[in-house]
Amino acid sequence: AQSVAQPEDQVNVAEGNPLTVKCTYSVSGNPYLFWYVQYPNRGLQFLLKYITGDNLVKGSYGFEAEFNKSQTSFHLKKPSALVSDSALYFCAVRDISNTDKLIFGTGTRLQVFP
């Protein structure tokens, strides 16, 4: 069965510092991986996805993610955090069965301090 794990419930970082939000995956076959962000009282907003190709994927709002097949990881990164990046971040994997639904991790709350 496809799954993703987000080992950190919360990540704290100072504004201007680099940030990393961790995600590991378990899939059979090639993984299709996604990152979404959720602001308070809002739906999920797409940040980026990995389907195939370069291991470094660039997305919205300056975020990027590095696909690492040997470590089965897909960590979200940003070189310089902003206070406005504070939100809930979800990693997800596409189910390769005929349903193609997204399977989400439990989420990581990012808190960026001024």
Added chain:
Amino acid sequence: EAGVAQSPRYKIIEKRQSVAFWCNPISGHATLYWYQQILGQGPKLLIQFQNNGVVDDSQLPKDRFSAERLKGVDSTLKIQPAKLEDSAVYLCASSQDRGYGYTFGSGTRLTVV
């Protein structure tokens, strides 16, 4: 393009009452999903439609939840009767190309008291 529209944004009901949520996907998107997001958890799929047919409803509590997608466009999700544990955000999403792009609505926050 217009996004996925959901209504209402918020709903408070008493347990054992019924409630319905509405979703209008992006025009032309054949696939529609309903997810349930309980506080502190990631979204979980309740039901997936391809046009007006059900693809996956394995996680839908069918004794109290029902959903339909008339004419392959709008969809409604109903809960009858509601329980306290149904308190959650209900997210609707749509996709044009299965598995490659998903757009989510703002969700409906349901509180059952």
